[in-house]
Amino acid sequence: MAGYIVRRLLQAIPVLLGTTFLIYFMVFAMPGDPIVGLFGDKTPPPQVLERIRAQYNLDQPFIVQYFIFLGGIFTGNLGTSFSGQPVSEILAATFPVTLRLAVLAVFFEMVAGITVGLVAGLRKGGIFDASALVVSLILISLPIFVIAFVAQFVFGIQLGWFRTTVGTGAPIQDLILPALVLATISFAQISRLTRASVIDTDGQDFVRTAASKGLSRSRIVPVHILRNSLIPVVTYLAVDFGVLMVGATVTEGIFNVPGVGRTLYQAIIRGEGPTVVSFVTVMVLIYLIINLLVDLLYAVLDPRIRYAK
Amino acid sequence: MSVELNGTDVDTTTSTGEAERPLLQIKDLKVAFRTQTGDVTAVDGVDITLYRGQSLAIVGESGSGKSTTAHAIINLLPGSGRITGGQILLDGEDLAKASKKDMESIRGRKIGFVPQDPMSNLNPVWSIGFQVEEAIRANGIASGRKEVKQRAIEVLKQAGLQDADRRLKQFPHQFSGGMRQRVLIGMGLAADPQLLIADEPTSALDVTVQRVILDHLESLTRELGTTLLFITHDLGLAAERAEQLVVMYKGKVVESGPSREILQNPQHPYTQRLVAAAPSLASRRIQATGSIHAAEQAIAADAATAAGDELDLIATAEARAAALEAAASAPPAIVVENLTKVFKIRGSGDFKAVDDVSFQIAKGTTTALVGESGSGKSTVAKMLLKLEDSTSGRILVGGQDLASLTGPELFKLRSRMQPVFQDPYGSLNPLRNIGNTIGEPLFTHKVGDRRSRRERVYELLDQVALPRTLIGRYPNELSGGQRQRIAIARALALKPEIVVLDEAVSALDVLVQAQILRLLADLQSELGLTYLFITHDLAVVRVIADNVCVMQKGRIVEAATTDEVFDNPKEQYTQDLLAAIPGANIELGA
Helix, strand or coil: CHHHHHHHHHHHHHHHHHHHHHHHHHHHHCCCCHHHHHCCCCCCCHHHHHHHHHHCCCCCCHHHHHHHHHHHHHCCCCCECCCCCEHHHHHHHHHHHHHHHHHHHHHHHHHHHHHHHHHHHHCCCCHHHHHHHHHHHHHHHCCHHHHHHHHHHHHHHHCCCCCCCCCCCCCHHHHHHHHHHHHHHHHHHHHHHHHHHHHHHHCCHHHHHHHHCCCCHHHHHHHHHHHHHHHHHHHHHHHHHHHHHCCCHHHHHHCCCCCHHHHHHHHHHHCCHHHHHHHHHHHHHHHHHHHHHHHHHHHHHCCCCCCCC | CCCCCCCCCCCCCCCCHHHHCCCEEEEEEEEEEEECCEEEEEEEEEEEEECCCCEEEEECCCCCCHHHHHHHHCCCCCCCEEEEEEEEEECCEEHHHCCHHHHHHHECCCEEEECCCCCCCCCCCCCHHHHHHHHHHHCCCCCCHHHHHHHHHHHHHHCCCCCHHHHCCCCHHHCCHHHHHHHHHHHHCCCCCCEEEEECCCCCCCHHHHHHHHHHHHHHHHHHCCEEEEEECCHHHHHHHCCEEEEEECCEEEEEEEHHHHHHCCCCHHHHHHHHHCCCCCCCCCCCCCCCCHHHHHHHHHHHHHCCHHHHHHHHHHHHHHHHHHHHHCCCCEEEEEEEEEEEECCCEEEEEEEEEEEEECCCCEEEEECCCCCCHHHHHHHHCCCCCCCEEEEEECCEEHHHCCHHHHHHHHHHEEEECCCCCCCCCCCCCHHHHHHHHHHHCCCCCHHHHHHHHHHHHHHCCCCHHHHHCCHHHCCHHHHHHHHHHHHHCCCCCEEEEECCCCCCCHHHHHHHHHHHHHHHHHHCCEEEEEECCHHHHHHHCCEEEEEECCEEEEEEEHHHHHHCCCCHHHHHHHHHCCCCCCCCCC
């Protein structure tokens, strides 16, 4: 097991190098001079430009810049943004917000998706099943910004239950609405997945055998049907959590959430190389770790899966 | 509970008044499944009476309604199935009218159930201990963590798992098939039920394991005084294990009575066919009929005028013997020398699946490779077909060394050597129609044009005795036997010399099995085919093979002619295998 984890972490190294190189190159190749852009309408004196360029190593050739950046990562120095704030500070400010948002969203979609999927699966072809399908299809076909604006209008303005945008410090009660909006998309997927999985498990021989042992339906459903059905669902949830952790740009933008997605978007617009690359590096890392955790979780859920030593 | 043991004379009423009333009485049971086109009746007026301490077997082929009857008794019919009429009286109580709640308390407690497939009937994500303890707790046999665990160990030990206390925490995938079946038997008997329903409890197991499990089940139910209702497709097995026999066909009981009586003197035509077809009861190799072989034809014509069927058989047997002799002098079709296959297993070193195996197959004859699962027989077949590379050793096909063949030569060889696999459901592509399936080898090897290929497909359909109209149909519209005929037709498309049959009849019902075996024998004498027949079923070997190689743990332990192996087995292992054939020692009257 430990050997397996080490091997997976070693595999992450080339992935990290590859992605950072790609991102770094793309930011480098973006048209326009970011330094000139900083001065807006004014034309800066050439010496000032030179000095700022030298400060950010922008006068060096691309490959040298990349290695300076890499060296920085390994020594814990992620560089500074154009506003002079260290990138590590920006990371520390935004990731916790996105983490809270992602946890809330996954919680909502899990509870709603699994409940609806289980009931629909156990009563296949019934009224509940049919209406769940219709609702899922509607939610899947709506773009997320439409859901977001409707939610803002109905729950924020009309009913006044939530604030329409997230206040400073991103308190939990402000994050509930954007989390619900994020959850609607995956809710449809999870309820469909759970339903299919439950129907599949319900037809398995061991479920009939459980009944033949004299177990009541109220025990068979959670212990023998739900537990087995959850394996693919949990995997999906974990991957979804990874996706949410690397930022939900649109939703964070609409609700003004000071999270990863919005900050990254702004950094890209401004052409802030160090910020973009650092963010992406951290995102790739999180994604890799979550994927590893999913695989380990899989082995916990399904005893047949054992990773070689 | 003290039930008197009465081994043989079950029909005589015992002195206690309780025993006079049957434990289980099924009266005019009807079960139907709802489909889009209306109700389909699966069980149509079945009557079964089973007294305490008796054992009764329901025999029939797939689709006869035997399993449906069993599931109706415990009210666990799959899908849209439901009881549409009749009574199921357990100790006088009608189970067909019992409420959900009542059924829950009857299942496990009064009726134990041992399901068919040990691989799919244990939940893979819970430990064995958990699943046994759950059954014990549900039936109120014991309470309290320690007591339940104690009882679980007891139950498993009783079922023949001696190291139960050590293995409680293990999961089903860490158990072999036989061990799992013991667990299922243990669970079925956990609450000491009066009636145990065993639905094909050993069909998925090797014969020797099968025998051990059945012996154990028999002594256990006798010890506990459990009444046994046994469901099987194997007539020999049923006759050997049950006192009473009920033969079902298309949802109806066609014959019932004491086992041996039925076997020795079957009344109903269906039972007669079933008895005649059961390979475990047959004793001679099938001789080709309707052969176009010149010599045989002459002899047959002679014989037909003279003395009829019996002499005909003797004559064809003589012709076959002559043909065998001729084949022995010709160069062998297949030579396997010192063949070895080693699989590397991560973490635990090497595994020798095939160990120094050598044999020869003469042209136009059949050699059977027999062994239990894991004996390496299928790996040999794969290496012969070059679907798997050998670690060492040689395989010569028609004098050519397989290892020396590359690209185009290998491609050519494939047209001379064709496989038929076990599962007629898995080996046909469901999205291609029959014509395309049979014609595909012709297309791949660029034989002829569209029209001649179509002609050839018709010819092949004739050869395997299927109507030409099947050409546009799809596999899901056909029965298992028809599918296997299609697979054989596909294998014959390129006019191969060698056909490798990997468990080609194992998935089929006895009557269908007999038809396919006869077809194979006919095709062999007609086309001069050489067969390598891989099977776990010695009973089938007897009727199809000329020579037998018995494999155990990757090695050939015994190789001889079929008659020699059956009449005079030298190795202990072969003797065990032979003894394990169910019903082998039952004398047939007919």
